[in-house]
Amino acid sequence: MRAPHIVVVGGGILGCTIASRLLEREPRARLTLVDRGLIGSGASMYSAGVHFPVGRSERVRRLSAASADYYQTLSAGHPQLPMHGFDFFVAADAADAEAVRARCAGLLPVTAEERLSLASDLPAGRELWRLPACHVTDVQALALWQARRLRERAEVLEGVGVEALDEGADGVRVVLSSGRTLAADAVVLAPGPWANEGCWRELTAALGIRVKKVVALHLQRPPEEGRALFFPVEDAFLAPLPHRGHWLFSYTCQQWDPAPEAGRLEAREIAEAREALLGVAPALAPLLGSGRVFCDAYSPSREPLAQYVGRHQRILFVGAGNGSGYRLAPGIAAEAVALLNPTLTNG
Numbered sequence: 537m538r539a540p541h542i543v544v545v546g547g548g549i550l551g552c553t554i555a556s557r558l559l560e561r562e563p564r565a566r567l568t569l570v571d572r573g574l575i576g577s578g579a580s581m582y583s584a585g586v587h588f589p590v591g592r593s594e595r596v597r598r599l600s601a602a603s604a605d606y607y608q609t610l611s612a613g614h615p616q617l618p619m620h621g622f623d624f625f626v627a628a629d630a631a632d633a634e635a636v637r638a639r640c641a642g643l644l645p646v647t648a649e650e651r652l653s654l655a656s657d658l659p660a661g662r663e664l665w666r667l668p669a670c671h672v673t674d675v676q677a678l679a680l681w682q683a684r685r686l687r688e689r690a691e692v693l694e695g696v697g698v699e700a701l702d703e704g705a706d707g708v709r710v711v712l713s714s715g716r717t718l719a720a721d722a723v724v725l726a727p728g729p730w731a732n733e734g735c736w737r738e739l740t741a742a743l744g745i746r747v748k749k750v751v752a753l754h755l756q757r758p759p760e761e762g763r764a765l766f767f768p769v770e771d772a773f774l775a776p777l778p779h780r781g782h783w784l785f786s787y788t789c790q791q792w793d794p795a796p797e798a799g800r801l802e803a804r805e806i807a808e809a810r811e812a813l814l815g816v817a818p819a820l821a822p823l824l825g826s827g828r829v830f831c832d833a834y835s836p837s838r839e840p841l842a843q844y845v846g847r848h849q850r851i852l853f854v855g856a857g858n859g860s861g862y863r864l865a866p867g868i869a870a871e872a873v874a875l876l877n878p879t880l881t882n883g
């Protein structure tokens with residue numbers, strides 16, 4: 537039987553994870569991973585890289601749990617990977633306790649000692665829980681590590697854009713900016729925030745994806761000091777980044793439809809973040825001042841997407857990380873590989 541040729545477009549954390557899981561499922565597959573930039577240099581480079589077992593829907597909680605298992609196995613087998621485990625302390629008003637319990641898996645009570653250690657950062661009177669099994673990663677470094685391993689068994693093309701896709705009943709012709717044309721049995725589109733750009737624009741239009749800015753602020757505070765805090769109602773968190781030597785504050789920015797390119801942190805975003813931090817952990821607000829800005833793709837349901845967009849079930853769109861594309865990537869990749877099963881089996 538002929539080995540199927542799969543082309544994965546986009547070498548971010550999602551494209552690299554899909555490519556890795558594809559070869560785990562079908563080692564005979566011929567695989568080409570194409571990125572018009574360098575591996576991991578899109579949204580993945582800006583990612584805070586925080587994983588926590590949280591989800592608003594049953595499917596997202598399932599994707600999160602499956603991803604946690606995958607990352608745990610990866611980290612146990614490759615201790616050199618930049619993955620650092622920690623527990624979040626979850627803070628919310630008593631009135632929101634039930635919703636918080638439904639959204640966060642495995643909450644534990646906090647001890648009197650832990651409560652005391654949080655008192656200097658938090659306003660008094662909030663309910664607190666411990667959320668174990670969280671971690672933080674250098675996402676770009678992880679994507680690069682995956683790509684290095686992929687190169688042993690697949691073709692990895694950087695600096696090469698996909699310029700045209702021509703889908704037929706028997707396969708897809710993929711025209712590259714380098715002048716080459718690839719004949720693929722199936723194409724996986726994992727373009728991150730470029731979901732509505734490029735030659736697949738018409739194919740993805742019906743998915744209703746929008747792009748939103750994602751902003752996170754850096755706090756000059758040693759990672760070993762203090763406790764990681766998650767505020768589920770405000771959709772914000774404070775997490776240490778040991779691989780970078782500082783803390784990060786993530787809050788929900790509501791700037792929609794920017795061009796997907798690196799922006800600078802503006803005074804307005806620092807003010808917005810300070811306002812958000814003053815509401816949840818006021819003692820830390822003076823530490824804000826710099827950070828990172830990029831964007832991510834958001835679906836109407838706020839759940840990631842893995843679905844065919846072409847006429848012949850040969851072009852699979854996978855993405856819409858909704859600001860959680862790192863922590864859900866292995867679970868989304870498993871869904872994508874399952875959808876590719878017929879091609880992997882029959883070519």
Ligand SMILES: Cc1cc2nc3c(=O)[nH]c(=O)nc-3n(C[C@H](O)[C@H](O)[C@H](O)COP(=O)(O)OP(=O)(O)OC[C@H]3O[C@@H](n4cnc5c(N)ncnc54)[C@H](O)[C@@H]3O)c2cc1C
Nearest residue numbers: 546548550572578579580583584586698728857861862863
């Ligand atoms: C500031 C910030 C903080 C975040 N924090 C977290 C977090 O703590 N936890 C979490 O889970 N998620 C977080 N996210 C979200 C997460 O980073 C993204 O969802 C994830 O990185 C998306 O990965 P991706 O592979 O889909 O996209 P990308 O990493 O953007 O990769 C897409 C790739 O497609 C390539 N491409 C585009 N067009 C073409 C073309 N025509 N031809 C070839 N290649 C092309 C691009 O060059 C790019 O490399 C954060 C995002 C940001 C911006």
